Amino acid sequence: MLEDFVMADVAEGVVRDLKTELIGFWKAENTPMKEALNHLWLDKTTVPLVRERLLNTWLEYGNTKKGVTKEMVEAIDSCDDKMRVAILEDLRKIKGTDVLVKFALNHLMTYLEERKVDANFVYKFLKLDQPEYKQPRTLHFEAWVRYAARSPILLSKSTLESVFNIHGDVGILELAKAYSNRRKDFSYLLNF
Numbered sequence: 029m030l031e032d033f034v035m036a037d038v039a040e041g042v043v044r045d046l047k048t049e050l051i052g053f054w055k056a057e058n059t060p061m062k063e064a065l066n067h068l069w070l071d072k073t074t075v076p077l078v079r080e081r082l083l084n085t086w087l088e089y090g091n092t093k094k095g096v097t098k099e100m101v102e103a104i105d106s107c108d109d110k111m112r113v114a115i116l117e118d119l120r121k122i123k124g125t126d127v128l129v130k131f132a133l134n135h136l137m138t139y140l141e142e143r144k145v146d147a148n149f150v151y152k153f154l155k156l157d158q159p160e161y162k163q164p165r166t167l168h169f170e171a172w173v174r175y176a177a178r179s180p181i182l183l184s185k186s187t188l189e190s191v192f193n194i195h196g197d198v199g200i201l202e203l204a205k206a207y208s209n210r211r212k213d214f215s216y217l218l219n220f
Contacts, residue, residue, distance in 0.1 A: 051089045061096060062103035064089055070115060071107045080118045087122065101132045105139070112136055113154060120167065133171050140175065147172070147179040148187045157190045169195065170202070177206035 054064055065071060068082045090096045104115055116132055119125045140150055151157060154168045176183055183191075183203075191199045 047085050047088070050085065051092065054089050055092055059089075060103075061086075061090060061093075061099040062106050065103040065106070071111055074114075076114070076118060079114065080121060083115065083118055083122060087119075087125065097128055097131055100128055101135050104132045105135055109136075109153070116168075117155075126167075130167055133167055137171050137175050141178065146181050147176040148181070148184045150175055151183075151187050151190070157187075157194065159194055169199070173202050173206045176203065177209075 050067075053059075054067075059067075064086055068086055070079060070082055070086060073079045073082060090100055093099075104112055107115060112132075113136070116129055116136070119129050119132070137150075145153075151172055154172055156169055156172055188200075188203075191203060195202075
């Protein structure tokens, strides 16, 4: 029901007024960013367009606080892995969020590295195997390349083929550059 209301064109004025009231309430209460994220159900919302609109409200509140990036990243980190990636994807579409996205993505990659998650899985988890990610120089791709270069597990042939098919020569060159300090693995990469 919330999703329908947020998406309804006729409700635009009501949504704007509610958003203003909500942000005012949060400011008065000095609500932590994690609590604000939970109030908006950003940790549960599965509809991308709804999540993007709610993220704008959350960011608008965050902009009223000082030094909030770390607190915002901690709030994003409190979500499950799939929601973290979904929130990062949506944040990436919002102008002026580059620093937050980069910081949160680095946190996610560190978390995955600590759990020793296979780089082949992380490639799919970040949805880099999907054709809509054709350009190689996205933050997600660059973070994954650094992750893959540090991973003790070699990339599978299917992952390498996917990198080549979706991200092209530039994607493979990014990987080769990252792998260049791993002599024995570098030759494997070049012979896929």
